[in-house]
Amino acid sequence: MKNKIIYIITIFTSLFIGIGGTVLVINVLPEKPNEQKVIQEVNITETNTIKESVKKVYDSVVTVQSYSDSLSAIGTGFVYKIDDKYGYILTNNHVISDAKTIKINNTHDELVDATVLGSDEFADLAVLRIDKKYAIQVASFGDSTKLEIGDTVFTVGTPISLSYKGSVTKGIISGTNRTVSVDLKNGGDFMMEVLQTNAAINPGNSGGPLVNINGEVVGINTLKLVQDEIEGMGFSIPIEMATSVLDRLEKGEKIKRPLIGIASVNTTDPYALYRNNIYLDKDYEVGIVVAQVEDNSTASQAGFKKGDVILKINDIVIKDTAHFRYVLYKYSVGDTIKIEYERNGETKTVDVKLNNSI
Numbered sequence: 001m002k003n004k005i006i007y008i009i010t011i012f013t014s015l016f017i018g019i020g021g022t023v024l025v026i027n028v029l030p031e032k033p034n035e036q037k038v039i040q041e042v043n044i045t046e047t048n049t050i051k052e053s054v055k056k057v058y059d060s061v062v063t064v065q066s067y068s069d070s071l072s073a074i075g076t077g078f079v080y081k082i083d084d085k086y087g088y089i090l091t092n093n094h095v096i097s098d099a100k101t102i103k104i105n106n107t108h109d110e111l112v113d114a115t116v117l118g119s120d121e122f123a124d125l126a127v128l129r130i131d132k133k134y135a136i137q138v139a140s141f142g143d144s145t146k147l148e149i150g151d152t153v154f155t156v157g158t159p160i161s162l163s164y165k166g167s168v169t170k171g172i173i174s175g176t177n178r179t180v181s182v183d184l185k186n187g188g189d190f191m192m193e194v195l196q197t198n199a200a201i202n203p204g205n206s207g208g209p210l211v212n213i214n215g216e217v218v219g220i221n222t223l224k225l226v227q228d229e230i231e232g233m234g235f236s237i238p239i240e241m242a243t244s245v246l247d248r249l250e251k252g253e254k255i256k257r258p259l260i261g262i263a264s265v266n267t268t269d270p271y272a273l274y275r276n277n278i279y280l281d282k283d284y285e286v287g288i289v290v291a292q293v294e295d296n297s298t299a300s301q302a303g304f305k306k307g308d309v310i311l312k313i314n315d316i317v318i319k320d321t322a323h324f325r326y327v328l329y330k331y332s333v334g335d336t337i338k339i340e341y342e343r344n345g346e347t348k349t350v351d352v353k354l355n356n357s358i
Contacts, residue, residue, distance in 0.1 A: 052215070054215070057078070057216075058137070060136070064103075065105060074162065075208075077091030086132055089128040090127060091125075104128070104130050141216060141218075143218070153172065155210055171199030173196070173197055178193070178196045260299045261356055276292075286320075287310060289310075298356050311341060313340075331354060332354070
């Protein structure tokens with residue numbers, strides 16, 4: 001019996017030692033090493049750069065310095081053509097309209113006299129000419145009709161002062177086919193069809209190029225809405241509007257626009273109506289009122305009278321006097337248009353041949 005007990009104890013002791021040894025081996029044996037994480041060297045390239053596009057236009061951009069009797073101002077322009085003798089620069093009319101002397105400062109800091117070949121207040125465009133040797137680079141024209149909202153664009157110009165000459169700002173197309181009202185130097189206002197961008201445009205940028213991602217000029221920067229509550233709204237004249245009149249501006253020809261021969265006021269301006277002794281029999285939200293008809297004009301031949309309310313041109317609703325000019329100037333001298341108007345509560349229409357011009 002005693003031997004049996006000893007035998008059982010021996011078996012359990014052996015099992016305990018065996019299990020312990022197994023556990024010991026498991027704990028002592030080294031773990032399988034983790035796989036090493038290999039970090040490879042990565043070359044980061046800047047894919048969002050526009051530097052190559054900037055190079056395609058940068059040296060074509062110039063600073064336009066205009067001088068009158070007591071004032072000087074700066075704007076921007078760009079060379080769009082070079083021939084055997086001259087370089088030709090496109091800029092805004094309002095940049096040079098009051099100047100007696102105009103000088104061009106190129107990217108090599110060369111200052112040279114410029115000659116105004118032609119300008120137009122309504123298009124806000126002007127063509128200048130300089131000696132060929134000062135025209136460093138020619139800008140290429142793009143197609144603004146292919147632009148879509150969100151497309152990348154940039155500007156090159158001289159904002160504020162010469163200290164910032166050659167500044168590049170980048171943004172996107174914020175809107176196309178915008179119409180904005182601008183004040184004319186000779187009085188009144190006018191509507192322009194423009195591109196809208198959030199690329200920074202500041203005083204001095206006027207006349208400079210708006211450029212697409214391919215380095216092609218798609219617009220001419222013309223104005224910015226400057227109000228405390230407005231930020232990042234700049235506007236550019238589509239390049240097609242400029243190219244349509246370039247030949248005539250180069251030749252110094254006047255851009256003729258149709259004139260029907262009336263003075264008008266807005267239907268929504270009670271003070272102007274009172275001042276012109278005009279009393280309407282109802283309220284209007286749109287339209288213009290004939291305040292005066294010139295003798296022997298297109299309007300007099302068509303039978304217009306003081307107090308007539310013009311509502312439409314070729315079925316386009318006329319909003320106000322600025323919009324009236326905007327729609328009318330889309331036509332050429334010699335065209336015939338249909339004008340809808342009201343007189344004494346009666347709606348009338350008349351075909352008007354545009355014989356006169358300004």
